[in-house]
Amino acid sequence: MFLKKAVLALQALVAASLLAGAALAGPVVNSGHIESELVSQEAGIAPGGTVYVALRQKIQEHWHTYWRNPGDAGEATKITWTLPAGWSAGDMVWPTPQKARLGPLLDYAYEGEVLIPVPITAAANAQVGTTVSLTADVFYLVCEQVCVPEEAKLTLMLPVVAGTPSADPQWGKVVGDVLAKAPKPAGLKAVFKLEGEALKLAITGGPLKGADLAGAYFFPYSPKVLEHSAEQAIERGPEGLTLTVKAGYDFIGGGTVPAEVAGVLSTKAGAWEVTATAGEPPASAKGLGAPPAETAPATGVTGGLVGALLFAFVGGLILNLMPCVFPVLSMKAASLAGHAHDAGKVRVQGLAFLVGVVATFLALAGLLLAVRAGGAAVGWGFQLQSPVVIAGLALLMLLVALNMSGVFEIGTSVQGVGTGASSKGGVTGAFFTGALAVVVAAPCTAPFMAGALGYALTQPTLVALSVFLALALGFAAPFVLVAFIPGVLKRLPRPGAWMDVLKKGLAFPMYGAALWLVWVFAQQSGPLSLAHLLAAGVLAAFGAWLYGLAQASRAAGKPALISILVALLSLGLAITVATFGALAAQPPTAAATSAEAPSGPGLASEVWSPEKVAELQAAGQPVLVDFTAAWCVTCQVNEKIALSGAKVAEAFKAQNAVYLKADWTNRDPAIAKALADFGRVGVPLYVIYPKGGGQPVILPQLLTEGMVIEAIEKAGV
């Protein structure tokens, strides 16, 4: 007796002194396929207090243990506690399990590492300063292809302390996280109803509203209420969801229909404890169809980072062929032609272009990631959603065009006029050509690129930036390659007067680009601001002309200070006017946009909203959603070529289909979220919702009329 007391006292002393207030876990027990130990959330326990002690198990790869309802086979992990008199252990807190499929059977299991916390309550008369030993006899079945029952005897020494104990330095946060994530009741309302052999489980309430319900699953506590292995069909509703499951023994096997069906509803947004009672499923739990397709497979990016990098590079290459890049193509072409016969210069310019593209891509990507990290729902192309940026770009394009027309020169104010761009001007010019190409053209997404971007934005910053880097390299590759392959440019004629003609001719696509940006601006900002921008354009052109005059006078040896001052003044004025216009922007309301009459026999569009899609689907109508933006040239081309013909309109009419437009010209969190649901961060995106409420289908970024007609006919069957 004395000996036992002495040993206990010694134990307590050692524990207390060695650990200075931390709970001391017994040795980790390896039972063959699993390493187990007890860990505590707190470093001690107050008399009468409760702390969570967790069974922590590291399970060998490919093996699994079982949840409280093991599913079709298996056995739940069990803990038998041996505690000092007056102490007690509460119910195990089971983390949400995973589904483990074995042929036609389905088990509910844990893989990898699992912590199962248990609340331990100390006796009210526990003595402060002592250390108690908690013992758990743990029994668990661990299975891979075969099953092995294993057991472990685990101990934990826990100091009894006065007042609130401090968190265990090693395990406090870990156990806390497990408890935070464990399914808890969240005031969800749930009813069940048997229909034939199907059990309808309607669950509504706070956290489900607007949550991502793809892959939602109900884990029942009782093994007898539903067929574990059968599919659980999901229908979303404004306030929650309805799961249709195959009823189990209690309902259709001759058992007693239970008063309650309890379990865990697991979704991407979280897992909650749910207790359903018999009743009529409410209308708010249905009507919005199945969740959209799982994002990852829809975008076709597989193979993680390597796949994404490859897709990004190829996407960048293809981006050069997308209509989006047309506006800046002429700049690239003119710059190339200008130096075709000076291999060294061309190479330097090629590299400068590359640097411009990469720097701008990374800068935009960095900004995008930073803004997103701040919680704003923005996507790729966000820079063109700002009227200020559009106005600035429009003026810049105008100046570039005027420059190409020969109205003024850059970087040659003192040296003669008409000798072509200096080498210094050439390098900076190439850099800015690259930058401009990215800012204006890259916001449209190309095939392959969409998936890579979707992947990038879900990854840590460094991974995301490397995907953007691959994209930039792909985008810059053709121009750089042309610069470095000697034979290509040699085929052009020797420099001469033709070059000046070509350059002046290529100015016109740039005027076009400027006009296009003005058109985008008009849609973003309304007619009043448009007037501002047009005035700014005239002022800028006037300034450029004066500047050109001054250059000419200087070249002729005459003073031109006044001309230069006036030129700069008008430019400054142009920028001021444009900025005021942009800031006074009054975007046309949605109603005004939708009132826009369809021209000719074309397809009439309606304004998109998630509710509208759900409503049309519920009414059994196929839906095409066109995620577009005025600044996305590819989108405009698709709409013109594939979506405005009479044939498409007829096909839509025949299938009673509806064409919805989600216009992302201005920032819109709802559209950004919808794009994210499909794993996208940019436009264009074309989605067809079939009539029967099946999985939405995503169409390619470049459409043809035939493609749209075929897809809409399929959706109408």
Place this chain on the structure above:
Amino acid sequence: MSLTRRFVAAGLPLAALAPSVAFAKPAPDFTAVDVDGKTRSLSEFRGKTVVLEWVNEGCPYVKKHYSGNMQGLQQAARADGVVWLTIASSAPGKQGYFADGAAAKTWMDSRGAKPTTLLLDPENKVATAYKAKTTPHMFVIDKAGQVVYEGAIDDIPTAKVEDLKTAKNLVSAALADVKAGRKVATPFVTPYGCAVKYKDA
């Protein structure tokens, strides 16, 4: 397409009106080769009470019951004129697969197992017909060919031999009810054990 849908929709309420179908559980007939290479079928035992027992010799839960409990049940049941069919449904390459009848017999002899016979079901046909989930998974079929008990062998779902002493055996209870001409008091208890080793989907 829409026409078929309408027919299906019209048919649904009819099925709902016939709940008795769901509760009557005729035992699906099957044929399988036994350890002696003979083709056996359930229908040949019509008029007799039949017990089906799913087995996987490597499963710890099966081992628990073959510590003597299962053999005792088999002997007692057969003494009462009950047909006892042990079924091995492990797919080739999986735990519990018997390459041939001889391999199965060797195991039976080593355990002193005394079923009427052991059926080889490597293609999972019988297991699929009965939706067998675990080893052991037990079925009791009465003389009229109705499943009167399905599920666990007893009421303590563990792999520990020492639990046999205190467990209530649900198969012998069902057999006693059948013998006495009573309705089986407990017709279903969730089966426990290792998953039946079906072939990979």
